[in-house]
Amino acid sequence: MRRRSIHSLLVCLLLVAVSPSAASEARRASEIDGRYYVSINDAALLLGATKFWKVETRKAVLNVEGTRIRLTVGSPVVVVGDRAFVLTAPVLFRSGMPYVPVELFSDILPQVFQKRIVWNPANKTLSVIRSGMTPVVVSLEPSEELTYVTIESAERIDYSPISLSSESFIILLEDAGVAGTLPAREGGLVKKLELEEGGGRIAVRIRPDSRVVGYVLKRESGPDRIIIGFTSSALRMRALGFTPLGVELPRGMYRVVVLDPGHGGKDMGVRGENGTLEKNLTLQIAREARTILTRAGNLEVFLTRDDDSQQSLESRASRANALQGDIYVSIHCDGYPSSLARGYSIEVFKASGGLQSLSPRHKGGAVTLSSWQRVPEGYTRSSLALASALSGSLGATGLRELSVRKAPVLALEGVDMPSVLVNCGFLTSGEDESILARSSSRSEIAAAIAEGIQNFVRQGMR
Numbered sequence: 001m002r003r004r005s006i007h008s009l010l011v012c013l014l015l016v017a018v019s020p021s022a023a024s025e026a027r028r029a030s031e032i033d034g035r036y037y038v039s040i041n042d043a044a045l046l047l048g049a050t051k052f053w054k055v056e057t058r059k060a061v062l063n064v065e066g067t068r069i070r071l072t073v074g075s076p077v078v079v080v081g082d083r084a085f086v087l088t089a090p091v092l093f094r095s096g097m098p099y100v101p102v103e104l105f106s107d108i109l110p111q112v113f114q115k116r117i118v119w120n121p122a123n124k125t126l127s128v129i130r131s132g133m134t135p136v137v138v139s140l141e142p143s144e145e146l147t148y149v150t151i152e153s154a155e156r157i158d159y160s161p162i163s164l165s166s167e168s169f170i171i172l173l174e175d176a177g178v179a180g181t182l183p184a185r186e187g188g189l190v191k192k193l194e195l196e197e198g199g200g201r202i203a204v205r206i207r208p209d210s211r212v213v214g215y216v217l218k219r220e221s222g223p224d225r226i227i228i229g230f231t232s233s234a235l236r237m238r239a240l241g242f243t244p245l246g247v248e249l250p251r252g253m254y255r256v257v258v259l260d261p262g263h264g265g266k267d268m269g270v271r272g273e274n275g276t277l278e279k280n281l282t283l284q285i286a287r288e289a290r291t292i293l294t295r296a297g298n299l300e301v302f303l304t305r306d307d308d309s310q311q312s313l314e315s316r317a318s319r320a321n322a323l324q325g326d327i328y329v330s331i332h333c334d335g336y337p338s339s340l341a342r343g344y345s346i347e348v349f350k351a352s353g354g355l356q357s358l359s360p361r362h363k364g365g366a367v368t369l370s371s372w373q374r375v376p377e378g379y380t381r382s383s384l385a386l387a388s389a390l391s392g393s394l395g396a397t398g399l400r401e402l403s404v405r406k407a408p409v410l411a412l413e414g415v416d417m418p419s420v421l422v423n424c425g426f427l428t429s430g431e432d433e434s435i436l437a438r439s440s441s442r443s444e445i446a447a448a449i450a451e452g453i454q455n456f457v458r459q460g461m462r
């Protein structure tokens, strides 16, 4: 209750502070025959000018700090000081006084005066940005899952959040004026975006859509930016570190899965006798597994690569960590000098010693690992549980079951969550390659990986 009353008091103060001064600093233009005009009175107010208007000669003069602006009704010619400019439309006569096209303010006067007068086509308003105020550009990037309102400025501006509720977001920008065009007033997850200027401040008011579950309010510098983000996806909210808005979802309702299709680009991985490439298989399997997992609705799935690009193991791990993943599955195929080796295996990270991975590509060297690289060791128990869940489901694919083992797996170094590497058969085995070459088998493997992950989640991920 106390919070609510402070909140409404602040909003009232805001309105009072904004309204009176705004009147002298912004003027709304009138639309006449599809063009926008301001009256000579408003022009004088905006410019802080002395106005002379002679009805008989239909001539007007605005005196701005000693410089004269001369206008004649019916003529497009405007003389500013000793320079003549031609407007694209003549000065009009309406309601007993001259009306000037807004382009005089948006295009011509900025060439002559230091004074910054900005035309906002979105709200049809001319506003003066006083010296000492930082112009800001507010833009809206709408989408159904993630909508961002970005406030950009050349210099750092101070801001204070007045309200961050599911009903309204109000952010005050200090010593700021609106520059450029105003954004669309609604879109994506923003039901309404309004800017109120006055008293050297801007109030950014946002009414979030009822689907919004989380938000972020943060500053980025160089160029200076204040970002307000909204999301309707609980999964994404967690992955991006957003703050829940309104009701907080109980933890455990959603999980972030990162699938890592091995190799890519010039790094083709193992090549089978018949030319099957590991990098292509892993990508197809990962994509299909993502499709199946996403359908279930309780998981958000990311791929470390979604094309034939080459990426370092470290960047894959970093990305997964940045996404705050809960489960990491690196997908590979195996290779061995003997074509007799076949079957699938699952590896869990171990810093050194123990069984070496069969494939020389995947084994760790004798180098000393940093604490960052050894991070997966902290998840050994849950990683083994994940491995055993995957091993169980992969048994139905026609590939022979080999083992679940701990190994110094390079592809898992630095991954800060339960993680495994799945070797989906040996491409160096004729039998395995013929299985893997069939798209129906690859779909089965993808489905088995998805099922194993779901089983692990259902077990409570322990």
Ligand SMILES: [Zn+2]
Residues within 6 Å of the ligand: 262, 263, 269, 270, 278, 332, 333, 361
């Ligand atoms: Zn591989």
